[in-house]
Amino acid sequence: MDLLSISKNRYTTKAYDSSKKIPQEKFTRLLEILRLTPSSINIQPWHFFIADHQAAKERIAKALVGKYAYNAPKVLDSSHTILFCTQADISEQHLENLLNQDDRSGRFKNAQAKQGQKDSRIGYVDYYRNEKGDIQRWAENQTFIALGQTLLAAGIEGIDATPIGGFDEDILSQELALTEQGLIPSVLLTLGYRSEQDFNAKLPKSRLNKEDIFTLL
Helix, strand or coil: CCHHHHHHCCEEEECCCCCCCCHHHHHHHHHHHHHHHCHHHCCCCCEEEEEEHHHHHHHHHCCCCCCHHHHHHHHHHCCCCEEEEECCCCCCCHHHHHHHHHHHCCCCCHHHHHHHHHHHHHHHHHHHHHHHHCCHHHHHHHHHHHHHHHHHHHCCCCEEEEEECCCCCHHHHHCCCCHHEEEEEEEHHHEEEECCHHHHEEEEEEEECCHHHHCCC
């Protein structure tokens, strides 16, 4: 595997071949890579909705109307679409769930280590909620780390992908009762295999030069 070559060749897919499906084993592997995404203090403030059949994709596409209508075919023709959601706030229950999972995973040598992890997480959450005043932004930043990991994994697995930020958040929130679950919709990711009509596949990759983005200190 040549990661540099994969990075040079992957691109944002603009049109999918609806007749091609990602093999279930490969998609399951992709979801496991997504589950293993790193996050600040291992906070994992996310939830992912998987649309792997037409009716599910049509529910997502309800939010792709008006100025976002151009994104609907990507969802409807994709093999799979994932909605990345972020917790609107970090609850005490979520912190307790994380701590209990850490304990089950064998991360604490004693009760003192467990308490230290608990205090550390609470401290960070309180800092971003009360001092920085932007806990939702901090949490959503973690969700976009998950998006980046999945985009790279898709390229490695030979799966085409499209991150989509253009959708009606209110429609999607209502359709999936996100507010009631304490979630906000952050980004969509369509996955599948490109169509022959995908114009972007034939265009050269364009990125800023290294001189424009790197500063050696």
